[in-house]
Amino acid sequence: MKLLLLSAEEVRKALPMAEAIEIVKGAFAQLSTGKANVPLRTQLPVEKHEGVTLFMPAYLSESDALGAKVVSVFPRNLEKGLPTIFAVVIVVDSETGCPVAMMDGTYLTALRTGAASGAATDLLARKDAKVAAIFGAGAQARTQLWAVCEVRKIEKVWVYDIVRERAEAYAAEMKGLGPIPSDIRVASSPKEAVQEADVICTATTSSTPVFSGEDLKPGAHINAIGAFTPKMQEVDEVTIRRANKIVVDSRSACLAEAGDLIIPISKGIISEKDIYAELGEIAAGLKPGRERDDEITYFKSVGNAVQDVSVAKRVLEKARELGLGKEVEI
Numbered sequence: 001m002k003l004l005l006l007s008a009e010e011v012r013k014a015l016p017m018a019e020a021i022e023i024v025k026g027a028f029a030q031l032s033t034g035k036a037n038v039p040l041r042t043q044l045p046v047e048k049h050e051g052v053t054l055f056m057p058a059y060l061s062e063s064d065a066l067g068a069k070v071v072s073v074f075p076r077n078l079e080k081g082l083p084t085i086f087a088v089v090i091v092v093d094s095e096t097g098c099p100v101a102m103m104d105g106t107y108l109t110a111l112r113t114g115a116a117s118g119a120a121t122d123l124l125a126r127k128d129a130k131v132a133a134i135f136g137a138g139a140q141a142r143t144q145l146w147a148v149c150e151v152r153k154i155e156k157v158w159v160y161d162i163v164r165e166r167a168e169a170y171a172a173e174m175k176g177l178g179p180i181p182s183d184i185r186v187a188s189s190p191k192e193a194v195q196e197a198d199v200i201c202t203a204t205t206s207s208t209p210v211f212s213g214e215d216l217k218p219g220a221h222i223n224a225i226g227a228f229t230p231k232m233q234e235v236d237e238v239t240i241r242r243a244n245k246i247v248v249d250s251r252s253a254c255l256a257e258a259g260d261l262i263i264p265i266s267k268g269i270i271s272e273k274d275i276y277a278e279l280g281e282i283a284a285g286l287k288p289g290r291e292r293d294d295e296i297t298y299f300k301s302v303g304n305a306v307q308d309v310s311v312a313k314r315v316l317e318k319a320r321e322l323g324l325g326k327e328v329e330i
Helices: 008-015 017-032 075-080 105-124 139-151 164-174 190-194 236-242 250-258 259-266 279-281 305-322
Strands: 002-006 044-045 050-059 065-073 085-092 098-103 130-137 156-160 185-186 199-202 220-224 245-247 275-278 295-302 324-329
Touching: 002 156, 002 305, 008 098, 008 105, 008 156, 008 295, 008 305, 017 050, 017 105, 017 139, 017 275, 017 279, 017 305, 050 279, 050 305, 065 105, 065 305, 075 220, 085 105, 085 305, 098 105, 098 305, 105 139, 105 220, 105 245, 105 279, 105 295, 105 305, 130 139, 130 190, 139 275, 139 279, 156 190, 164 185, 245 279, 250 259, 275 279
Parallel strands: 002 098, 130 156, 130 199, 156 185, 199 220, 220 295, 245 275, 245 295
Antiparallel strands: 002 324, 044 050, 050 065, 065 085, 085 098
């Protein structure tokens, strides 16, 4: 059996963010229209080291994409100078069942997660959005900003991290890259970051809310991509209560895993019926996205294997076109 191995840099070369956003839109549309088979991901807690490893398979029938991702989230890695997230993705030939490629999933995870927020921003944020706020300064925060700037003409960015030095390094690195503006400012408080923001992305491993919903301005859009367990709550209940539209990547997954929603539902602040739509329903044209400029819209993503498998399939196609990767016999 021959397997094509692709590094993080090769994944980066193979697929630009703008294309990834469109692929993820299509993947979510398949998910929400019954054209994807995605078991609820298996979470394997590693309590001794305060981490978790997730196993995420999927098959998308319309695009004929088959594969799986193994991803680990270990917050204590930061103390060791290592990434919080490590992952690999396996692509399987849907006709024969033979594995055909294995690629770095760490960058791919950041790419597809950013692409999901890019898709949500495109469908839900104000068309004239100009100011973005980013919470967190890791790999996920980088692709979040990149994706938002692909779909909206962002002129100013606020970044906030509990370690100011990380935020400063992030700002210095990201200024002027691709579609990202040069005006990136380090916020001294969460309030300073969000109070004028049109688009807010939370990309942290925090278990407690990272900003106050009282500080949101009318018309703001929030992409919440942290808080992937029932006890984690990256966005507060005020934000959830103020949101005119609550949109999720997957109802079943978010109701099982997203503390941002599970906690306010358990308190009776909202109910399951208050979830307006899956993003795929909007991408497929089944429901409208933003309908008024003053709406506060909230997108919750816990991550779904349709993103990984659909993006990985396209990465493999492009890698073959470009002659990337190393083929090994196993």
